[in-house]
Amino acid sequence: MASDPVERRPILSPVGWLLFAAFAVFSVVLLPVLHLLPGADSALRVPDFAIPLLGKFLCYAMVALAVDLIWGYAGILSLGHGTFFALGGYAMGMYLMRSIGTEGVYRSELPDFMVFLDWKELPWFWYGFDQFWFAALMVFAVPGLLAFVFGWFAFRSRIRGVYFSIITQAMTYAFMLLFFRNNTGFGGNNGLTDFKRLLGFSLQDPATRIGLYVASALAFLGVFLVCRGIVTSKLGRVLEAVRDGEDKVRFSGYDTFHFKLFVWTLSAVLCGLAGALYVPQVGIINPSEMQPANSIEMAVWVAVGGRGTLVGAAAGAWIVSAAKSWFTVAAPDLWLYVLGALFVGVTLFLPQGVVGSLLALRRGASR
């Protein structure tokens, strides 16, 4: 290495690449095969309900990566990432609504909720969403633009720490209220639902469900590599330096405003992508995704798994979501208490998170 004229830290270690490849084969190939091949009563068969559930978990894991990128590395705690997730979801939802065509309850060209509200024509901001490419662009552009403008004002004014977190929380609350209104034009509190087709494929078709799951898995793997690429670059080290002492970074000649704005906007865009993949798999998007509690839960995923580890953040999303799936069936009233206890417990006893602590143990053992 030392003889190399120029160096860059590798995105993953050799062992890391091996694990990455193993996970890729497992999630992209093995799971779908185990769903399709074994007989219906085989113990090996991945059941029908599991496919969209796993796809949903992969979307959550993408959000966790995006949150870890800004919180674990740059020290920016967002309690409003649910907004970016939901906006990506709405952009996809609008395309799905438009592709219902005249098969809705009212047999109208307009989405059902507009007919119900007695609207005669499509609002201008729904134009273009009958085209998939346009909707796909908006999935990135809308959350990205909002984050850019929000970040521009917040970071320019040097708002940071808990003040920044509180403003992001207020932002998601404001968006939730805005989207709850019928007049806003996104279906009010019912949101967008009753989707039929994506790119001509029926969403009821098991093959489409597998396709969406595989797309989520590929997107997750891609987002993971993008995040690893950033945190292993010099830019990633600048972000960590911003976390440890922003003033010093400025006095070293870096315009921290640009660095924060870049990673903040990127994080929002990745959340938008996750939201867009999430919506067709769960079949609905409504303003409840913008509840303050949802965004807080995203931060809890990262805290539970381990900040500044990426892998830990994704695992945290799965641990917490799996616990939530189980508890909301077994003891629905208890879930919020369990979530709170989990957060407090991890903060007190595992400040580095579950995976973060395991990684620290391994580092300690190899030293």
Next chain:
Amino acid sequence: MSTPRSSAADRSLAPSDIASSPDTRHGEILYIENVTVSFDGFKALDDLTLYIEDGELRCIIGPNGAGKTTLMDVITGKTRPDAGTLFFGSNLDLSQMSEHEIARAGIGRKFQTPTLFEGLSVFENLELALDAPKTVFSTLFARLGAAQRERIEQALETVGLADTAERRAGELAHGQKQWLEIGMLLVQNPRLLLIDEPVAGMTHAEVDRTTRLLSDLAGSHTVVVVEHDMEFVRSLESRVSVLHQGQLLAEGDMQTIQNDERVIEVYLGG
């Protein structure tokens, strides 16, 4: 990337930075004229005028509250003056520049308490301080050139931290942290170094090394040292400026300063 590797490594300043380097043809590198900074009516700097010559080693002393740290803050853009002018060379108006622009123009600062990137390794701390392109895009695709690595390793040798290059900066002892921050200044390679209390918490041997290092740096760099430790100031054999209540009380070599009636009064309270 299309840039030849060797030139990317040697290119210490981006073109825009060359355009904004200080003009020192008149001999002075820092012009502080009639600068006033007040906090809630208290004047931390009161109509202060001070010039620093290019390449000199200057010590600034003064009792607590004399305005030494505020002076550093004003020069580096952390605090804005309420009145007066601040020029780096005869051409760069520091009061119009942000912190990172001032740093890129060639003013480096070592804080009173060591300020490091604690979560990063010693090597990485130096890598970030290194004078290399510092924009989002350039850092995203940055590769560490052999020449750059060599400069970092040289700095590690100079400050005696070669054995601890891979350790986390947060784990270092206090004296080592002071040295690391000095090392970061070295690789940042500023024209003007502002050094706030460099020998606080250092052993005698370390103080001697610091004295030699700072004396070596003067000439090719301009060094301004703020210090309490009179023994250390005397050993630097530099010009000394005495601040008192935000104003310049006296200026000259240590001998002159020590015999100055007003300085004796301020320091001995009597």
